Amino acid sequence: MSDTDLAAELAAGNQDALAELYDRYGRLAYAVALRILGDSGRAEDVVQDAFLKLWNNANQFDIDRGSMRTWLITAVRNRSIDTMRGRGAHERQERELKPELQATGPTSDPWREVSLSLERAAVREAMDSLPLEQRQAVELAYFGGFSHREIADMTAVPLSTVKGRMRIALEKLSSYLTGRGLIDVPTRTDGGIGSGLGAERSRGR
C-alpha cells in the first residue's frame, strides 16, 4: 500500500492503517525522540502523541503537499524539544499538517525498507563528512533545540560564526543529498515555504 493509499485509509478511520503507519515509521520516530530526550518513557509518550495527532487529523492531511514520514518526524522532533525544555503546546509554532517534502515513497514494503535504510546511511555519511564545528552547530540546533545565540554562548564563538557554520553545513548537506537524489530541487510551483510556514520557535524560558 502506498503512503497515498495509507493516508486515505487513515482518514477513513481504518485502525489497521495506523498500525501499518507505525510499522513503517515508528522505529525512526522513536529513535529521533530518544536521541533528543534520552529517556525511553518520555520518548514513547512523544511518539504516541505524534501518531495520534496524525490519526485524529488524518482527514486534513494532504498527501500531495508532503510525506507522512516528514510530518511525523517533524512533529516528534518539535514535541521532543518542547518536552525537554518544558514548553507547552500553546507555545509551539510548528508546521504540522503542512509538510513540504514531496516524496511519497515507493509502494512495496521491502523496497520501502531498503530505501529508508539507504537514505539513512546517506544522511549519516553526509553528516559525518561535516567538520566537527559545523556538525555541532547543526546538531545543537536540531537535536538540542538551542537558538543560534545560545549556541554562540555555549561554544564561545561569535554569533556570526555560528550563522556561518549553519549556512555552510546546510549548503554542504543540501548539495550532497540533492546529488544523490534524496531531496528534490525546489521549483517555484511547489507548495514549499510559500504555504506560510515558519520555522521560528517560541523560547518561553
Place this chain on the structure above:
Amino acid sequence: MEELVAVWALSAAEVDDGALMRSHIQACPSCHELADRLDRTVKAIPLAVDDVAPPPRLRGRIVAAATLPRPR
C-alpha cells in the same frame, strides 16, 4: 537577511528574528528559494540518528488509543 535563512531553517532563530524572517522569505524570491532548499535539507537530518528499536508495547499503546472516538 540571507545569512539568517539557515538559522531559520534549523528553527534556531529567536522569536523576533524568526517572525521577521518569515515575512521576508515570503517577499524575497532569492531567500524564498534558499529557505525552501535548506528547509528540505533540514527535514533529512533526523534520518542520521542511530537506529533504536522501540519497546514492543508502544505499537499496542498507539493502536489501543486510536480506538477512542476522534475529537470533533
